[in-house]
Structure formats: structure tokens, C-alpha cells
Amino acid sequence: MKLVIVGGVAGGASAAARARRLDERAEIVVFERGPDPSFANCGLPYYVGGEIRDRTKLLVTSPEVLKGRYNLDVRTDTEVVGIDRDARTVTARRLADGTTYVQPYDALILAPGAEPLRPSIPGIDLPGVFTLRNLPDVDRIKAAVDRGSRRATLVGAGFIGLELAENLVRRGVETTLVELQDQVLPPLDREMTTPLVEALGAKGVVVRLRESAEAIRAVAGGLAIDLRSGGTIEADLVVLGVGVRPENALAKAAGLEIGQRGGIRVDDRMRTSDPAIFAVGDAVEIRDFVSGAPAQVPLAGPANRQGRIAADNVFGRESRYRGTQGTAIVGFFGHAAAITGASEKALRREGRSYQKIYVHANQHASYYPGARPMTIKLLFEGPSGRILGAQVVGEDGVDNRVNVIATAIQAGMTVFDLEEVELAYAPQFGSAKDAINMAGFVASNVLRGDVRQVHVDELDEQRLLGAAIIDVRTPKEFAAGRIEGAVNIPLEQLRTRIGEVPRDRPVVVHCQVGMRGYMATRILRDAGLDSANLAGGYKTYRLYHPECKL
Amino acid sequence: MKLVIVGGVAGGASAAARARRLDERAEIVVFERGPDPSFANCGLPYYVGGEIRDRTKLLVTSPEVLKGRYNLDVRTDTEVVGIDRDARTVTARRLADGTTYVQPYDALILAPGAEPLRPSIPGIDLPGVFTLRNLPDVDRIKAAVDRGSRRATLVGAGFIGLELAENLVRRGVETTLVELQDQVLPPLDREMTTPLVEALGAKGVVVRLRESAEAIRAVAGGLAIDLRSGGTIEADLVVLGVGVRPENALAKAAGLEIGQRGGIRVDDRMRTSDPAIFAVGDAVEIRDFVSGAPAQVPLAGPANRQGRIAADNVFGRESRYRGTQGTAIVGFFGHAAAITGASEKALRREGRSYQKIYVHANQHASYYPGARPMTIKLLFEGPSGRILGAQVVGEDGVDNRVNVIATAIQAGMTVFDLEEVELAYAPQFGSAKDAINMAGFVASNVLRGDVRQVHVDELDEQRLLGAAIIDVRTPKEFAAGRIEGAVNIPLEQLRTRIGEVPRDRPVVVHCQVGMRGYMATRILRDAGLDSANLAGGYKTYRLYHPECKL
Numbered sequence A, B: 001m002k003l004v005i006v007g008g009v010a011g012g013a014s015a016a017a018r019a020r021r022l023d024e025r026a027e028i029v030v031f032e033r034g035p036d037p038s039f040a041n042c043g044l045p046y047y048v049g050g051e052i053r054d055r056t057k058l059l060v061t062s063p064e065v066l067k068g069r070y071n072l073d074v075r076t077d078t079e080v081v082g083i084d085r086d087a088r089t090v091t092a093r094r095l096a097d098g099t100t101y102v103q104p105y106d107a108l109i110l111a112p113g114a115e116p117l118r119p120s121i122p123g124i125d126l127p128g129v130f131t132l133r134n135l136p137d138v139d140r141i142k143a144a145v146d147r148g149s150r151r152a153t154l155v156g157a158g159f160i161g162l163e164l165a166e167n168l169v170r171r172g173v174e175t176t177l178v179e180l181q182d183q184v185l186p187p188l189d190r191e192m193t194t195p196l197v198e199a200l201g202a203k204g205v206v207v208r209l210r211e212s213a214e215a216i217r218a219v220a221g222g223l224a225i226d227l228r229s230g231g232t233i234e235a236d237l238v239v240l241g242v243g244v245r246p247e248n249a250l251a252k253a254a255g256l257e258i259g260q261r262g263g264i265r266v267d268d269r270m271r272t273s274d275p276a277i278f279a280v281g282d283a284v285e286i287r288d289f290v291s292g293a294p295a296q297v298p299l300a301g302p303a304n305r306q307g308r309i310a311a312d313n314v315f316g317r318e319s320r321y322r323g324t325q326g327t328a329i330v331g332f333f334g335h336a337a338a339i340t341g342a343s344e345k346a347l348r349r350e351g352r353s354y355q356k357i358y359v360h361a362n363q364h365a366s367y368y369p370g371a372r373p374m375t376i377k378l379l380f381e382g383p384s385g386r387i388l389g390a391q392v393v394g395e396d397g398v399d400n401r402v403n404v405i406a407t408a409i410q411a412g413m414t415v416f417d418l419e420e421v422e423l424a425y426a427p428q429f430g431s432a433k434d435a436i437n438m439a440g441f442v443a444s445n446v447l448r449g450d451v452r453q454v455h456v457d458e459l460d461e462q463r464l465l466g467a468a469i470i471d472v473r474t475p476k477e478f479a480a481g482r483i484e485g486a487v488n489i490p491l492e493q494l495r496t497r498i499g500e501v502p503r504d505r506p507v508v509v510h511c512q513v514g515m516r517g518y519m520a521t522r523i524l525r526d527a528g529l530d531s532a533n534l535a536g537g538y539k540t541y542r543l544y545h546p547e548c549k550l
């Protein structure tokens, strides 16, 4: 078996390593255009900030180890420039001297990744304007900071933009984030990003939303970024992080099927439209685990696992990829934000019916020092309760919770299952009723009809219907910050003051996180009043209305 | 509906709170023998150590909140001393004055918990000998430390013993742990506790295994604990943490069915043999989720959820308890140890066939600062791959991994599913192939026949069969510490030195964690040599042989 692999990092190196374990005799040739195979893309931002000091740490394995241990023939600085499907050969070009040669294959795995998008605006090619994909890129960015760049503009507030922001601030660089959308971290739902914007602001990062760079100009002492809104930002350094585009040129030229958004089309065995050619990683179009629709999700875990699956199939094994959930996490300035499965906006886009709940809980027992708040947004389907997606934002324990829900989604679990999951509890690690159980309780209560919810984005509609808003928190909480028009009847007094609750119009109750509000609806229901609970209470209200006091 | 609840802490308070939400009009009376309802049992050890400074933090809710918010009639310092099932009444005794009265019920929930065992040895009632269950207990222990106790002996090295050890050391108390079994943390398998014993030793805790206290004597300046082995330990303070016994006296006297080990028998709706009486928490016998056998598992999460389920059933809801997995975790001295599902010894006891693997991985990307090792032991069933249990030991990320596996067990997932779970990855939080995926890979490889494993506890048998042990690590690793009789052929040289591998006897290969050993078996297999990989490599070997160097 002659196996040729194009791309030697996440998907490619994993496929090669697995291939070797499956077949000791296969001839395995890995072509890598860059100077380094098997490096830590995901660590690059931390090298800029100095959190990772030693550059060699970014080299996960060396060509020597890949040769010595895996007996892989890794050819770096070599680009594959053509595929002859009939002849089953690829043409490789040595970048050092431009010479080319032909390499035959029995099976070919394409793992070329995706390249950073470079919007076609004036000045995009000026010195000082960077993208970040590999070690040469990071060397350039780091060199610019080392040389004394003191002002950076990051175009795009996605995962990489936020990580870079943290790392530039760590280096004392004044940092501005420019983002086209009306939120940072576009895969998440907007309200869930409120704490992130606040965390960025607290560290001095300027966040410019609904904004884009229209042109970049060289000016005295640096660069000027002209914004769509008319303003200009000056910077010494611009990094573009506005997304990636699958590297599909080779596949396209070879006539392989390409998806609508540019990803190489593969089946669940990672096989392209040519049965001898497989493709994996950022370059491919996969199936979204939740929606079943085609999608492109550039993440390292999926790339690694797809590589392993492609190798399995090259050697005739029954190994299938289940689709990508898009489980992702980012940490910066002591905050973490994570997502798995569908977001609310994705569900809306698909026109799919869904329900949602919010839980604000601590990552561990509140009585134990260091308890920090965390918000979970859970999206699910009624009446089955099937979990569709979740987002978790907080300071600690976010990875833990998103992983549990990611596992639950893959298992096809429901919110009723989350009521019963038995998670580890000791004061430092969780709660007797973990935040995950709480999410299960709250969602199940909604599905069982034990409580009717109103969402913050439905409040205006409720107001138009003349709804009374009753705040059942304590007078102190009410005084600190409240929803306009709300009347305060603390839960403790609700039973005796129930006569004050209007019977002639809709009633929305709310508390701080949703729990007392829920209890209030139960009390009101007993008195014949059909009230609704504001989902997630004032804390969720504030996610939508960051201008309000907490 | 008149609902009476006996016991006002984890199971009882949760049942009462849920009951109120289900029925605003129910008369709910909660009897609590102690002075405090709804306190944080699990926080008690941390109050001794001062990690929790404020005693009121241990009071999760006050009787006032339980009255004001939940409209619960909580009667503390009141013990229920009898149940008249025919009359549907309980007799309550006010501890203050010993007076009794009768309280009628339509439904009764028993949540009396379990009491610490007090071995009947001489001196067990001496001043200075304590158990730890509630606030009065912790007040006594803390007072003893505050008064200047400088030497403590903890009898029993279970979860509470280890937490207390940490907290006493924090207070500068010289601490000795005496444990009857040959390991600390008896629910875990012995080899997994090796790092824990080392962590205790590193902080100066003396661990005496296979040892028990035969008698306690008052001596000048303190207590003397006479050990079974003949020795004596002196201490100012003795805390017994040797397990708990269900408080079944009331239930027994009322003629309710009691399980073999003393737990009140309940069905999956938490209903006792009397349909008007439910029981929850530490007092009951539940079904082990994995084995299906009756078991008693005193944990707060299950107690809380059982309380909720019992309340549901009191009000006619269809709500069933799925059994207890025994997911538990303990943290001390910067180490954490967790378990979910069956242990190997439990599976052996049941005579159940199982397979196991070990993974030694970092909690997050190795290239990111702060990467710390973690060991996962995974138990599963062949050929289905169904996960039966797991243990995780490490410094960080332990809760995360045990929660994922706990969820997977509840979902009935297999090790093949773990290969594919899509967990959150960014350098601070995980790895592109998370430790959980790795566990899935390793276990699946075993089940698919891609590698044959030998376990450390089978090595002697292999030696008797004349097996050659080949260490495929580097010469440096080999020099640092090795398995007796092993011959070093580094993986990198195996292909060229394959002639040195004996063909006339069994071959066991091993490396540091199992991965290179696995690769070696693949290389040898290709050369027609059926070798076995030592599961988990030298690191697992060391768990069994702590005397060896690492």
C-alpha cells in the first residue's frame, strides 16, 4: 500500500500515525508545504503573549520522531501541486528550488486545512498586517511586538481574536477588536457574550462591534485602519482573524466534488467523490451532528479524529464519522466560554422549533471559598426533551459542564436525563445538585408544563399585552437594579400579598436567576393565576441589557 | 395532603422543597433531630481547617427561609420516635423537654440518613474521640484543635478521613491515618491510590495500612491508640471515619422491609414496603446502576435527587430513580481522586467478566504551561464495549473526566463511543484527542484485537511462562527505573533490531504509558511475533510497585 497524505499537521499527521499502526509495511509519504509538520496551531496565540515561552514546545513532534517511531516519510517545504486521479499520482514541488516530481499512491488523504481569509480591502498587503496560521506567521507577529508595537487592531472577534487580545494585553499592547457582527464570538448567541465583552473592557480592550475595516493605510508611525462607520484607528499591528476558507484548490483542480461553501465533499468514511481519495479536517464539508446539514467546522479535535477514521478506511476498516457538534471553548482574562451543538440563532436560521432555559449557578458548592457564577443556556426540543445545544460562560468549571452536555448530545440524551445524571460532588468540585442537574430540572419543568416561561426578548410583547411584571426578589435586590415597570413583591410576602397581583392582565414574575420566580408561579397558579416566569431572571435580563445594573 | 418528613438535611429538605412546589396547599412538616436543618454536611471538614471560616456558611438555608419561601413547618431539635402505620401518625419528641406528641400524615418520607459507625473497642467513648456528621460534631473537633490539639489519629482513610487529614495538616496538626484495608480510599482499586498515599506522605501524614485501632486509652497528656499490630500511637484527638450505618431504627420498629445490610428497602419510586411511606438518602438500599444489585451508597447527590423523586411520587407523578453509580470525588493537597460505576474489585467480587485499560495523559495540551499528569482506569465489558466504571486520579481536570464518563455510563455508551465524543479543546482546557478519547481508543483497540494486553498483576504469571520483557523506552528512561528482567530496545530501533526479539517464548513489551508499547506490538506482529503490551506501561507498573523509581 502506497499512502500519500497532503498536509502534515492535525488531520494529516494523525492519519499518518494511525496508518502506520494499521500497516507496518505501508509506504506512507506525508507532504507538508510549511517548514514544520505536526505543530500546535492552537498554541500559537500563547507564544505571542509569552505564556508559552519556548518555541520548540509548539512542535508537537519532530520529523525525526515521525521517522524513528512511526517510520513516516515526511517531506516538509514541499507542496503538492496536482493530482492525477487516473494515474494515481500527485505532483510535488520542493519549495526550496521549485523542482517538481511525481509520487504515486494507492490511496490519497487530503488534509490541507483552511487558510485565513484576507478581505480584499485596500492596504491588506501592507507590512504590519498579519494573519495567524503557522509558526512563520507567529514569528512575524511576535517579532512585531518584540520590536515595540504598542497598538494592535484585531479584525474579527472570534476564538483566535479573543485569544490574541489576551496575549497582546499581557504584552502591554493597547488592543482594539473590530467585529462586523453585533457581538464577539459569533458562534455563540449574543446575550451569552455579554460577560465576555465586559471582561474585555475590564482589561482595557476596546471592542468595536457592527464595525469593519474598509481600508488600511500606512501613516507616519504606523497604520491607520479606516472603519465603515467613518472613524479611524491607528495601530502598529493589524491581525486579521475573520475566518478561514478550506484549501480546496487541489481537490477542485482534480475534479473532486466540492460543497457549496467550499469544503471538499466527503461521506461518513471521509471518502471524497473519488474512492481512492479521502479528505479530512478544516478542508472538508462535514455533517452537522445536530441538524444533519452540511457544515464546515474548523476544529482540531474533529480534524484529528477524522484523520484516524480516514486511515481506518484506507485499510478497509469499518469506521465512520458521526458528524461535528462544534464543541469549542475559549479562555481569556480568567473567563471561559464554550458551546456545543446548535446555537439559538442556528436553530432559528433552520426554522427549527426549540425551547431554551437559562441556569445561573456556581461551579461548586456556594459555601466553599472560590465559588464563582456560571451561566448555562440549554437548547432542546419539545416534547421529547432531546438536547440540541448548550452554551456555558463563567470563570471556572465551564469545560466540565460543556463536556458533559457534549457527551449527552452525542448519546442522544434528553433534558430528563440531565435531571438524573450523577456527577461528582465534593465542595471544591460541584454541587449536590450540579448546575447540569439544575439545567435538567428547569428544562423538564418547562416541558412538563409545571411552569410557563417568558423570555427576555418576549418582554416587550408581554408589555404590549399589558402584562404586569412582578419582581419577587428582596427589596434590597430590587433597589440595586430592576426591570422597568416591575413591581416588587418579595417571594416571602407573596402568599400574604397575593391580592395585589392583578387578575385582569397577564402576569410575568421574575427573580434574580429564575428559581424564586418559578416558585412564585407555583404559588400564583394555586391561587388561580396563570403567571409566567422570566427565564433566567434578572441575570438573564442583564445579558440582554448590559446597560442595567446588577 | 399532610406530608411528614423525618430528617431535614439533604434528602429531607430537598423532598420538602420539591413537595411545596408541587402542591402549594400541602401541610408539610419536617422533623429534624438536630439543631440545624439543611446544612452542608460535606463542608464540615473544611470548617475544621479554616478553609471555610464563617460557620454560618455551613447553614445552606435557615428555618426562616424554609418558612418564608417554602412555607415549610420545620421542627428542629425534635426526634420522631415512632410510626403508627395503621393510624398514619408519627410520634415526635421535643428534645428540649422530652415531651412527645402525635402528628398525622397522609404520606411520610423518611430521610434520617446514616450514623457514623463506632467500633465497639475499649475507650471509644473517651473524651477526645469524635465522629463527624453534623455541626455539633464539627464544633467539638474544631474546639479541640483550637484548644491546641497537636496530634490527631484518624481511624479510617475514606473520603472523610482524607479530607480531615488535609484540614488538620492545614492547622499544623500531626496526623496519622489508620486504615484496616491495604489502601486508602477503599472504593477505589488499590493501585489507583498509590499517588494519593504519596501525596499524603509528602505532606507529613503518616499512613498506617492493614492496621486497626484495638483500644483507646487515656494517658498523661492525651490518648493512646493501641494498634492490632502491637504498636501504639499517641494523639490528642481521634476521629473515627470508618463508615456509616443507615438509621433504620424507626423503619424497623414500624415493620418496614429492611435490606440485608440495613438499608430501608424501597422500589424505584423510593416507596417502602408501606405504600404511604417513602424513604430516601443514606438510610435506604438502592440499586447499583451498573450491577443492578442492592447497595448502600451514602452520597449527597443521590440523596438530593431521591428526595425530589419521592416528593414527585407522593403527589402522584411518574418519577423513577435509576439507581446509584457511586460517582464520587475527593480533593486534598492539590490532588483529586474520583470514581464512577464499578471498580475492578467490585466486578471481581461479582464474578463478572470485564476488561480494563489505563491511560496516563495530561489534563490539557502538554505544550501549554501547567500541564499535569492524570491517570484514567477504565473498566468495560467485551465484546460490547459497554462502560462499567472508571477511576481518575490527578491534580487537575479529574472532575471533568469523571463527569464525562459518569454521563456516558448513564447513557449506556460504549468505549467505541468514547473514541468519538467531541469534547471542548483549547490549550488550557483539554487536548485535540482528549484523555477521554484516548481511553476510548485504547479500549477499542483491545476489543478489536489490534493489541493484546498483559496487566501488571499478570506479569509474574508471564514470567513463569518464560516471557521476555522488552522495554521500548529510551535508554535514559530505562536507566532511570525499570522492570526487573526487562531488556531495552528503544522503539526507534525496534525495526532494525527485531532479530534480538526472542521467537521461542512469549514477549511482553512495555513503555512509559502504554502507547509506544502498543506501537511495538504492531511492529512485532508484522514480523510474525505475537507480543503483548503491558497495559499502561511503566507508570501503571509503578502504581502496583510504588517502591520502584519513576
Ligand SMILES: Cc1cc2nc3c(=O)[nH]c(=O)nc-3n(C[C@H](O)[C@H](O)[C@H](O)COP(=O)(O)OP(=O)(O)OC[C@H]3O[C@@H](n4cnc5c(N)ncnc54)[C@H](O)[C@@H]3O)c2cc1C
Binding pocket: A006, A007, A008, A009, A010, A011, A012, A031, A032, A033, A034, A041, A042, A043, A044, A045, A078, A079, A080, A081, A111, A112, A113, A114, A132, A133, A134, A160, A247, A250, A280, A281, A282, A283, A298, A299, A300, A301, A303, A304, B425, B426, B427
Ligand atoms: C491560531 C489558531 C488557534 C487555534 N486554536 C484552536 C483551539 O483552541 N481549538 C481547536 O479545536 N482548534 C483550534 N484551531 C483550529 C485547528 O488548529 C484546526 O482546526 C486544525 O489544525 C485543522 O487541522 P487540519 O489538519 O485540517 O489543517 P492544518 O492543521 O491547518 O494542517 C494543514 C496543513 O496542510 C498543509 N498544506 C496545505 N496545502 C498543502 C499542499 N498542497 N501541499 C502540502 N501541504 C499542504 C498546510 O501547510 C498545513 O500545515 C486553531 C487554529 C489556529 C490557526
Ligand SMILES: Cc1cc2nc3c(=O)[nH]c(=O)nc-3n(C[C@H](O)[C@H](O)[C@H](O)COP(=O)(O)OP(=O)(O)OC[C@H]3O[C@@H](n4cnc5c(N)ncnc54)[C@H](O)[C@@H]3O)c2cc1C
Binding pocket: A425, A426, A427, B006, B007, B008, B009, B010, B011, B012, B031, B032, B033, B034, B041, B042, B043, B044, B045, B078, B079, B080, B081, B111, B112, B113, B114, B132, B133, B134, B160, B247, B250, B280, B281, B282, B283, B298, B299, B300, B301, B303, B304
Ligand atoms: C463530613 C461529611 C462529608 C461529606 N462529604 C460528602 C461529599 O463531599 N460528597 C458527597 O456526595 N457526600 C458527602 N457526604 C455524605 C452526604 O452528606 C450524605 O450522603 C447526605 O447528607 C445524605 O443525606 P440524607 O438526607 O440521607 O441524610 P442527612 O443529610 O444525614 O440527614 C439526615 C437527618 O435526619 C435527622 N434524623 C435522623 N433520624 C431522625 C429522627 N428519627 N427524627 C428526626 N430527625 C432525624 C438527622 O439528624 C440528620 O440531620 C459527607 C458526609 C459527611 C458527614
Ligand SMILES: CC(C)(COP(=O)(O)OP(=O)(O)OC[C@H]1O[C@@H](n2cnc3c(N)ncnc32)[C@H](O)[C@@H]1OP(=O)(O)O)[C@@H](O)C(=O)NCCC(=O)NCCS
Binding pocket: A358, A359, A360, A432, A433, A438, A441, A442, A445, A513, A514, A515, A516, A518, A536, B008, B009, B010, B011, B013, B014, B017, B018, B021, B037, B038, B039, B040, B041, B042, B043, B060, B061, B300, B304, B308
Ligand atoms: C436548600 C434546599 C432546601 C434547597 O432545595 P431546593 O428548593 O430543591 O433548591 P435548589 O437550590 O436545589 O434548587 C432546585 C430547584 O430550583 C429550580 N431552579 C433552579 N434554578 C432555576 C432557574 N434558573 N429557573 C427556574 N428554576 C430554577 C429547579 O428546577 C429546582 O426545582 P424543582 O425541583 O421543582 O425542579 C436543599 O437542597 C438542602 O437542604 N440542601 C442542603 C443540604 C444538603 O444537600 N447537604 C448535602 C450536601 S452538602
Ligand SMILES: CC(C)(COP(=O)(O)OP(=O)(O)OC[C@H]1O[C@@H](n2cnc3c(N)ncnc32)[C@H](O)[C@@H]1OP(=O)(O)O)[C@@H](O)C(=O)NCCC(=O)NCCS
Binding pocket: A008, A009, A010, A011, A013, A014, A017, A018, A021, A037, A038, A039, A040, A041, A042, A043, A060, A061, A300, A304, A308, B358, B359, B360, B432, B433, B438, B441, B442, B445, B513, B514, B515, B516, B518, B536
Ligand atoms: C503528534 C501526532 C502525530 C500524534 O499522533 P498519534 O500517534 O495518533 O498519537 P497520539 O498522541 O494522538 O496517541 C494516540 C494513539 O496512541 C494510543 N495510545 C495512547 N495512550 C495509550 C496507552 N496508554 N496505551 C496504549 N495505547 C495508547 C492510542 O490508542 C492511539 O492509537 P490508535 O489511533 O491506533 O488507537 C498528531 O497527533 C499530531 O501531529 N498532532 C499535532 C498537530 C495537531 O493536532 N494540531 C492541532 C492541535 S494544536
